[in-house]
Every structure is written in C-alpha cells, then in structure tokens.
Amino acid sequence: MEIDFTDKLILITGSSRGIGKATARAFLDAGARIAINGRTDRSVISAINDLGGGDRLVPAAGDVGIMRGCASVVKTAIDGLGGLDVLVNCAGVCENATIEETDEDLWDQTININLKGTFFCSKLALAALRSRRGVIVNLGSDAGLLGERNLSAYCASKGGIVNLTRAMALELAPEVRVNCVCPSYVDTDMVRRDNIAKSENPAATEERLKNFAPMKRMATPEEIAKVILFLASDQAGFITGAALQIDGGTTAGH
Numbered sequence: 147m148e149i150d151f152t153d154k155l156i157l158i159t160g161s162s163r164g165i166g167k168a169t170a171r172a173f174l175d176a177g178a179r180i181a182i183n184g185r186t187d188r189s190v191i192s193a194i195n196d197l198g199g200g201d202r203l204v205p206a207a208g209d210v211g212i213m214r215g216c217a218s219v220v221k222t223a224i225d226g227l228g229g230l231d232v233l234v235n236c237a238g239v240c241e242n243a244t245i246e247e248t249d250e251d252l253w254d255q256t257i258n259i260n261l262k263g264t265f266f267c268s269k270l271a272l273a274a275l276r277s278r279r280g281v282i283v284n285l286g287s288d289a290g291l292l293g294e295r296n297l298s299a300y301c302a303s304k305g306g307i308v309n310l311t312r313a314m315a316l317e318l319a320p321e322v323r324v325n326c327v328c329p330s331y332v333d334t335d336m337v338r339r340d341n342i343a344k345s346e347n348p349a350a351t352e353e354r355l356k357n358f359a360p361m362k363r364m365a366t367p368e369e370i371a372k373v374i375l376f377l378a379s380d381q382a383g384f385i386t387g388a389a390l391q392i393d394g395g396t397t398a399g400h
Contacts (some may be wrong), residue, residue, distance in 0.1 A: 149379045152177030155230050155278075156378075157223040159183045159210050159267055160237030162193040164334035165285065168367035169234055169374050171197055176375060181206040181223030183237065210237045210263035211255065220270040230274035232378045235264040235284045235307075240300045241340055253299050260303035265310060268324075276321045281378045284311050284326035288393040291328055304328075308389045315387030323386040325377045330393035331355045333364040359394030 156173050160166040162184025170180050174197060181204040182197070184190045190207040197203055204226035209215035224230050238260045243252055268282055275282065289297055290304030307326055315324040331337055337355070345351035356363050373392050376382055391397050 149176055149375050149381065151232075151375070151379070154178045154232065155181075155227040156232045156234065157181040157183070157206065157220070157227070157230055157267075157271065158234040158236050159219065159263065160285075161234075162189040164236075164336055165329070165332060165367045165370050166234070166236035167193055167196070169236060169371040170203075172368070172371040172375050173232075174198075174202060178202070178232075179204070179227055181219075181227055183208065183210070183219050183223070185209050210267055211259035213266055216263060216266040217270055220267055224271070224274050229278060230271055231278050231280045233268060233271045233275060233280070233282045234374060234378070235267055235282065237263055238285055238303075240297070240336065242296045242344070243299070244296050245298055248299050256299040256303050257306075260300070261306040261310070264307055268314065272318070272322070276318075280322055282314065282318075282322060282324040283374050283377050284324070286311065286326040286328040286389055288328050288330045288391065288396045291389065291391070291397050311389060312387045319386055323382075325382070325385055325388045325390065327370060327373050327377065328389050328391045328393060328397070329365055329370050330359050330396045331364045332367055332370060334367055337364070359396045360398065361394030363394065365392060365394065 156178045158166050158170050161170045161182045173180050179202045182190050182193050183206045187207045190205045194203045206219050206223040208219040264284055284307050286307045287304040289301045290308040311326040342348050342351050
C-alpha cells in the first residue's frame with residue numbers, strides 16, 4: 147500500500163544532506179509539503195534545488211544545536227508551511243574520538259546538536275503538532291542501544307534520544323505519537339567523510355563498516371527514509387514510544 151502524505155506539513159531538521167535529504171525526497175514523492183533545514187542558507191537552497199524546487203519546499207535554515215536556532219527553524223517552518231503534521235529530528239553529528247581525545251568542545255557539539263536540538267525542536271513544535279494530532283520521529287542509532295569504541299559522546303547522545311523518545315511518548319499520548327529509528331552505519335557523506343576518509347586506512351575502514359552488520363553492508367539513506375515515512379503515517383497509528391532497529395542485525399548480537 148502506498149503511503150500518501152498529500153498536503154501534510156513536514157519539518158525535517160538536517161535535511162540538506164544524507165538521511166534527512168533522502169527523507170525529504172520520500173515525503174515529497176508522497177505528496178507532502180516540507181520545510182528543509184540545514185545550518186546555512188546556502189546548504190538549504192542547494193538541497194531544495196537538488197530536490198527539484200517548487201512551492202512544496204520551504205527553506206528553514208538554522209543551527210539546531212543552540213536554542214535560538216531551534217526557535218528560528220521551527221517558527222520559520224510553521225509559518226512557511228501554515229502548520230505542522232510531522233517533525234523529523236534528523237540533524238546530527240558524529241566524530242570518532244577516544245575518551246582521552248574527547249574534549250569539551252566535541253562533547254558539547256555532539257550533545258547539543260544530537261540531543262538538545264531534538265528536545266527543543268520538539269518542545270517548540272508541540273502546540274502546532276498537538277493541534278493536528280501530529281507525529282515526531284527522532285533519529286536514534288544502534289549506538290544508542292549498544293556501546294561502541296571511540297564513540298562515547300555519540301553513544302551518549304543517541305542513548306539519550308532513545309530514552310527521550312520513550313519519555314516524550316508517554317507524556318504526549320494520545321495527541322502526539324513519538325518514535326525513533328535506530329540505524330546502523332548508513333552510506334552517507336557524513337560516514338564517508340568522518341568515519342572512512344579520516345581513518346588511517348580508508349579501504350580497511352570501509353570494509354569494517356560494511357561487515358559491522360550481519361547483512362554485510364551499510365544501509366542506504368533511502369532505506370531509513372522508508373521506515374521514517376511508515377512511522378509518520380496512519381499505518382503506524384498505534385505505535386508510540388518505539389525504538390525501531392534498522393541495523394542489518396547489529397543489535398541482535400555479536
């Protein structure tokens with residue numbers, strides 16, 4: 147069954163690239179109107195052009211790692227769309243670092259963008275979402291369900307998102323459903339730039355990431371987008387508080 151989002155109003159943070167951009171394309175194909183977010187006007191306009199432009203795409207640039215950025219993004223999106231049915235908190239950063247290498251700046255950047263931004267964008271969108279019995283989908287990670295070496299800050303942020311999702315689902319039901327998706331490694335520009343290209347042996351690192359999941363490959367952004375659309379749709383109308391693993395089997399065990 148095709149999922150129809152005709153005339154539904156969607157804000158996707160971090161939608162100028164990667165999973166967020168693939169999710170924007172999927173919502174667009176399903177008939178929605180979407181507010182596109184990235185840190186800069188330039189990145190947002192570039193993404194809108196890549197998505198084909200048109201009046202169903204609304205620019206909402208801003209840094210969701212700071213409170214005033216969250217407020218600006220949410221207000222711009224709601225004003226531009228005329229309301230809000232779905233918020234996808236997709237903006238995120240990830241940088242490999244040992245505990246010793248993780249300084250305050252890296253910790254703050256990771257927690258602020260990944261976790262703080264998710265909470266405050268959701269809080270600021272609540273009135274609009276409640277009025278339309280809307281949906282929030284957060285981007286967790288298998289790193290929010292499992293520990294992983296050299297990713298302490300990232301694991302902390304994503305573990306926070308998983309449990310934040312559960313707490314929000316309890317508090318906001320039945321008016322607003324809240325779920326999160328938990329991917330393993332996804333073949334995005336961020337993974338290739340920050341995980342693979344920066345490693346001492348990029349070819350070996352790419353092979354390790356592909357073999358991390360029992361499925362022996364990374365997910366595609368489009369695979370994650372399809373699950374986000376499902377969770378945002380009426381077909382998932384009795385699902386809230388879930389952390390859905392899209393991980394090729396990584397959390398089944400090693």
